Every structure is written in structure tokens, then in C-alpha cells.
Amino acid sequence: MQSQPQSSTRRFGKVIPARAEPVVQYEFEAAAKQPSQPLPPPTGPSPYHLPLDQVLPASTMQSIQSAGRFAFHIVGDVGGVKDPQDQDIVAAHMVEDLAASDESTRPVFFYCLGDVVYYYGQAGDYYAQFYEPYIHYNAPIFSIPGNHDGDIDPSNPSVPSLAAFVENFCATEPHLSSEAGDSGRDTMTQPNVYWTLETPFATFIGLYTNVPEGGWMDNDQIAWLQSELSSAPQNKALLVSMHHPIYSLDTYHSGSAYMGNILDQAIQASRRTPDIVFAGHVHNYQRFTRSLNSRSVPYIVAGGGGYWNLHKMQKVNGSVIETPYQVPGEDVTLESYDATNHGYLLMEVDGQTLKGQYYSVSTSQASAPAQLLDSFTLNLQTHTLQ
Numbered sequence: 001m002q003s004q005p006q007s008s009t010r011r012f013g014k015v016i017p018a019r020a021e022p023v024v025q026y027e028f029e030a031a032a033k034q035p036s037q038p039l040p041p042p043t044g045p046s047p048y049h050l051p052l053d054q055v056l057p058a059s060t061m062q063s064i065q066s067a068g069r070f071a072f073h074i075v076g077d078v079g080g081v082k083d084p085q086d087q088d089i090v091a092a093h094m095v096e097d098l099a100a101s102d103e104s105t106r107p108v109f110f111y112c113l114g115d116v117v118y119y120y121g122q123a124g125d126y127y128a129q130f131y132e133p134y135i136h137y138n139a140p141i142f143s144i145p146g147n148h149d150g151d152i153d154p155s156n157p158s159v160p161s162l163a164a165f166v167e168n169f170c171a172t173e174p175h176l177s178s179e180a181g182d183s184g185r186d187t188m189t190q191p192n193v194y195w196t197l198e199t200p201f202a203t204f205i206g207l208y209t210n211v212p213e214g215g216w217m218d219n220d221q222i223a224w225l226q227s228e229l230s231s232a233p234q235n236k237a238l239l240v241s242m243h244h245p246i247y248s249l250d251t252y253h254s255g256s257a258y259m260g261n262i263l264d265q266a267i268q269a270s271r272r273t274p275d276i277v278f279a280g281h282v283h284n285y286q287r288f289t290r291s292l293n294s295r296s297v298p299y300i301v302a303g304g305g306g307y308w309n310l311h312k313m314q315k316v317n318g319s320v321i322e323t324p325y326q327v328p329g330e331d332v333t334l335e336s337y338d339a340t341n342h343g344y345l346l347m348e349v350d351g352q353t354l355k356g357q358y359y360s361v362s363t364s365q366a367s368a369p370a371q372l373l374d375s376f377t378l379n380l381q382t383h384t385l386q
Contacts, residue, residue: 011344032369034265036216037161039151039208041256043315044191046097047224047231051081052109052199053187055140058137060108064200067104069350073097075305076113076146076243076280079129086363087306090342091133093370095288097346107346109139111197111204111281113302114243116165120153123164126179130168130295133306136275143169144206145242146280151211156188160210194221194230197268201337202349205274214256222262229270232242237380245279245301247332249290249321250339251313253281275354275380278302283311284339285358287374291331293381298376299332302358304342313339336374343373354378 006042041210053061064070073094082085092346117129134141143165150161168177171187180187197204205228209215217225232238245253246260267273273293281305288299304310311319325334343360355377359370377386 028055034212036210036212039167039193040162042116043172044194048192048195050190050195050197056108059176071105071107071348072348073107073110074278076303076347077115077283077307078112078307079115079118080133081118083308083370086308086342089363089366090306090344091137094344095136096315105137105181109264110141112141112143113241113278114144115148115280116143118148120151121164122153123179127181131180131183135233142188142197145208145240147211161177177238180247201351202239203232205240207242208241208377209244209259217262226266226269229272232272237349238275238374239276241278243279244281247299248282248286248301249314249334250282251314252283252311275378283307283309283340285343286337287335289333289335289385302345305344310339313337338373342350352380354380
């Protein structure tokens with residue numbers, strides 16, 4: 001990995017020699033000028049951990065232990081600001097997973113990768129873009145913030161960055177917020193906008209990469225990341241989540257060398273390599289494999305959770321990318337992608353493996369079943385992928 005980005009914070013922005021369609025460069029440049037926003041104070045004590053058993057009922061935790069595994073949903077960029085149908089249909093398919101005939105395969109929570117509410121994370125839009133779409137999703141929903149959750153509304157600049165996110169996801173006690181309406185969903189009790197979820201078989205380190213294109217983190221969070229990597233249990237899967245992706249071959253955002261450098265430095269300092277890295281921001285699905293410290297590490301972009309505008313992929317010499325695609329100049333391979341439909345990941349983790357299934361959803365045919373587009377299994381002992 002290069003220590004400096006090739007073009008501002010773009011990763012892979014200049015890798016592919018020819019495209020049938022140009023990168024939307026002017027929109028990237030506008031986003032790059034956005035300033036970072038100050039972080040709100042934590043609502044819980046350092047080091048900002050939330051044990052899963054403080055959220056799930058004891059009976060569910062017992063079922064997880066008995067089964068020796070659990071499933072969860074993960075996807076980002078969900079806010080249905082312009083066309084709510086896209087978000088609603090993805091949510092409906094996720095709800096169907098909660099009623100799986102095998103109880104042990106039912107997801108026990110949904111982990112959102114940011115951009116819950118477009119375009120400025122306004123409190124007044126939380127019902128339409130969050131509470132109502134998931135009104136039938138009867139499991140907890142966790143989240144890290146995205147850039148749109150933290151951006152400042154120019155029409156109301158006095159509202160602090162992430163104010164509504166903190167109110168609805170970082171409450172000190174669960175309660176019905178004023179935005180929840182008739183949904184019946186309590187606020188979540190995450191202790192900070194960057195935080196760690198402790199579960200029986202996995203540790204989830206969630207970062208807040210702020211507003212600027214390519215991401216931004218202050219020194220406190222960078223030090224916290226290193227500490228969390230160092231102290232994470234060795235006998236559990238280690239998952240790192242951020243909004244801005246490190247790798248992407250889309251034509252709109254591309255990836256962030258800045259975030260890649262931060263994570264690599266934390267890995268080197270802590271001597272701990274994550275088993276998998278998740279991100280959103282780019283509105284499609286991409287799964288990369290990176291060879292890192294004698295491991296095969298999936299870097300996944302899952303940003304097709306409901307926002308109406310999907311992002312196209314770059315082309316190689318005018319043709320669509322054929323997978324697997326070895327990225328020139330990088331120890332990284334694009335294994336699979338979907339830039340045509342919305343979708344979501346259904347993950348399962350136990351003490352031995354981390355399994356992923358990406359389901360592509362047709363939002364033009366609401367009754368069409370979700371289609372399994374990609375699947376993978378990571379062996380947590382050998383650090384190999386199938």
C-alpha cells in the first residue's frame with residue numbers, strides 16, 4: 001500500500017486505463033472541499049464498548065450459545081430520501097430473513113454502515129428514512145455514522161453535527177425518541193459515534209470517518225483504534241467497519257488511501273490484523289481480497305441498502321470488469337460486485353468461520369425473491385477464503 005494517495009484521497013482512481021464513461025470528477029472535487037466536523041461528546045465511558053447481552057434478551061443470548069453461532073445483517077447507505085421504494089423493498093427482504101424456518105440462522109441484529117438519513121442527518125427525516133422502513137424489523141439496529149449523517153444542513157447551521165444520530169443511536173437509556181413516531185422502536189444505546197460491539201464470537205470495531213471525501217479521523221480516534229485492535233480477544237473474529245471504503249472500483253467515489261494508511265498503521269502498531277473490513281459510501285456491492293500479513297482479508301463495500309442512486313463500476317479498456325480481477329499495482333483482487341441492483345449482506349459467525357452471503361434485490365419487481373449473488377467463507381484458523 002502506498003503511503004500517499006495518488007490523487008487526493010482516491011484509491012484506484014487512475015488504475016484502469018480506459019473507461020467508456022468518465023469519472024464524475026467535478027462532484028468528487030466538490031465533496032473533497034467539505035470540512036471535517038467536530039465530534040459530539042461520548043454518551044458512555046471509555047473505551048466505548050457495548051456488550052450484545054445488554055441489548056438482546058437473555059433467551060436470545062442462550063440460543064446463540066446453544067447454537068454456537070449467530071447471523072446478522074450488514075449494509076449501508078440506506079436512507080430512502082428520493083425514492084423510498086428502494087429502501088422499503090430491501091428492508092422487506094431483510095424482514096423475511098428474520099422468519100427463517102431454522103431459528104439458528106435468523107439474524108439477531110442489523111449493523112448499518114452509515115448514511116442512515118440523507119442529506120444532512122436531520123431529526124425530522126428519521127421517521128421516514130429509518131423508523132418507518134424498519135417498522136417490521138423486530139431486531140436491534142446498530143450503526144456507525146456516515147458522512148451524510150454528520151454533514152451540516154446549510155439551511156439550519158446551528159444544529160451540531162450528528163445531533164440526531166446521537167439522539168437516536170447513542171442514548172444513555174433506551175426510550176422512544178420524538179422521531180420514532182408509531183414505530184415502537186427504542187433508541188439504541190451505543191456509547192459513542194465510534195464504538196465496539198462485543199458479541200460471543202466476534203468483536204465489531206466501528207469507526208466514524210467524518211464528512212470529507214476520503215474520510216477523516218482525529219488523533220483520539222486513531223489512538224483508540226490501535227488500542228481496540230490490540231485488546232480485542234484473540235479467540236473471536238475481528239471485524240472493522242467504516243463508512244468510507246479503502247478500496248473501490250466505482251466511477252463516482254473510488255477508495256480512500258487515507259483510510260487505508262490509518263488502518264495499516266494501526267495494524268502495524270497493534271500487531272493485530274482484522275479478519276474482515278466493511279465499508280459503505282459507494283452505492284453498490286464490491287468484495288475484494290487483500291493479501292495481508294500471510295492472510296486473505298476480505299475488504300467489502302456494501303452501500304446498496306436503499307439510497308436511490310446506485311454507482312456504476314469502472315471499465316477496463318472499455319469493457320466491464322471480469323472477476324476475479326487483479327488490481328494493477330496492488331496485492332488486491334476484486335472477487336465479485338453488483339452495481340445494478342440494491343442488496344444486503346447476511347453474515348454468520350462462529351468460533352471457526354465467518355460466512356457471507358450477498359443478496360441482490362430487484363426494486364422494480366417488489367414481489368421477486370432476493371437472489372444470492374455472492375458467497376464466501378473465511379476460515380478463522382487458517383485465514384483462508386473459499
